[in-house]
Amino acid sequence: MNVRIRDWQDKRVWLVGASSGIGAALAKTLIARGARVAATARSQDALDALVGKKGLAVAADVTQPDALAAAYGRIRAAWGGVDVVVYLAGTYKPQRAWELTVADARRHVEVNLMGVYHLLPLVLPGLLAQKSGAIAIVSSVAGYRGLPNSLAYGPTKAALINLAEALYIDLAPRGVGVFLVNPGFVETPLTAQNTFRMPALISAEAAADEILRGFARGEFEIHFPKRFTRMLATLRHLPYALYFPAVRKSTGT
Numbered sequence: 688m689n690v691r692i693r694d695w696q697d698k699r700v701w702l703v704g705a706s707s708g709i710g711a712a713l714a715k716t717l718i719a720r721g722a723r724v725a726a727t728a729r730s731q732d733a734l735d736a737l738v739g740k741k742g743l744a745v746a747a748d749v750t751q752p753d754a755l756a757a758a759y760g761r762i763r764a765a766w767g768g769v770d771v772v773v774y775l776a777g778t779y780k781p782q783r784a785w786e787l788t789v790a791d792a793r794r795h796v797e798v799n800l801m802g803v804y805h806l807l808p809l810v811l812p813g814l815l816a817q818k819s820g821a822i823a824i825v826s827s828v829a830g831y832r833g834l835p836n837s838l839a840y841g842p843t844k845a846a847l848i849n850l851a852e853a854l855y856i857d858l859a860p861r862g863v864g865v866f867l868v869n870p871g872f873v874e875t876p877l878t879a880q881n882t883f884r885m886p887a888l889i890s891a892e893a894a895a896d897e898i899l900r901g902f903a904r905g906e907f908e909i910h911f912p913k914r915f916t917r918m919l920a921t922l923r924h925l926p927y928a929l930y931f932p933a934v935r936k937s938t939g940t
C-alpha cells in the first residue's frame with residue numbers, strides 16, 4: 688500500500704517523541720541501520736544521551752507550535768529536509784469516568800493529537816515537493832473502540848487513526864507514504880503506571896523491530912503483537928450487545 692522502506696542507510700528520519708520507550712528504541716535501531724536520526728522530545732539531556740554525535744537532538748514541546756517549528760528549522764538547516772517523520776509523542780493517564788478532569792483531557796488532546804497538527808504543516812510542503820518519503824503516526828489499539836481507563840487517551844488515539852486514513856487518501860497518490868502504527872502493550876514508562884495485567888506485553892526494542900518490519904512491507908497499518916492485536920481487531924467489529932460484555936469479561940471491569 689505504501690512504498691516499502693527497507694534500506695535506512697543515510698535516510699533522514701525525524702522521530703518526534705523519542706526520549707524514552709518506543710521512540711528511543713526506534714532511534715537506536717535506526718542509527719544502527721545507518722539512518723540519520725533527529726530526535727525530539729522535551730528533555731534535551733535524554734536526547735543528547737540517545738543520539739550523541741551521530742544524530743540531531745532537537746528538544747521541543749509538541750504543544751508549542753513555535754518550538755516545534757524551531758526544531759524543524761534546525762533539522763532543515765542541517766540536512767535540507769527529512770525523508771521519514773514518525774510521531775510518537777504521547778501521554779497517558781489511566782482513569783475511570785468519575786476521576787476525569789478537564790485538565791487531564793486537555794493535556795491528552797494537546798500532546799497526542801494537536802501535536803500532529805503542529806507537525807504536519809512543517810513537514811508536508813517538503814515531502815510533497817520531493818514526491819517521496821513518509822509520515823508515520825503512532826496511535827494505539829486503544830483507538831479502535833472504547834476501553835476502560837481510556838477516557839482521555841482513547842479518543843485521541845481514535846482521532847489519530849481517522850487522521851492517518853484521511854492523510855493516506857491525500858498523500859499516497861502524491862508519492863508520500865502514510866503509516867499508521869497501532870501497538871498493543873509495550874513495556875515503557877507510559878505503561879509502567881498500569882496496575883492491571885497487560886496481556887502480550889512486549890519490549891520497546893521488539894516494538895521498534897515490528898515497526899521497521901511494517902515499513903519494509905509497506906503496510907498502511909502496522910499493528911503488533913499480532914496475538915493480541917488480532918483479538919482486538921475482532922472485537923472491533925462486534926455489535927455493541929456483544930462488545931460490551933466481552934470487554935467486561937476480559938478486563939474484569
Ligand SMILES: NC(=O)c1ccc[n+]([C@@H]2O[C@H](COP(=O)([O-])OP(=O)(O)OC[C@H]3O[C@@H](n4cnc5c(N)ncnc54)[C@H](OP(=O)(O)O)[C@@H]3O)[C@@H](O)[C@H]2O)c1
Nearest residue numbers: 704705706708709728729730748749776777872873875877
Ligand atoms: N507503551 C505502550 O503500550 C503503547 C501502546 C500503544 C501506543 N503507544 C504509543 O506509543 C507512543 C510512545 O509511547 P511509549 O510507550 O514509548 O511511552 P514513553 O516512553 O512515555 O514515550 C513518550 C514520548 O513522548 C514524549 N513526549 C511526551 N509529551 C511530550 C511533549 N509535550 N512534547 C514533546 N514530546 C513529548 C516523551 O518525552 P518527554 O517526556 O521527554 O517530552 C517521550 O519521548 C505514544 O504515542 C503512545 O501513546 C504506546
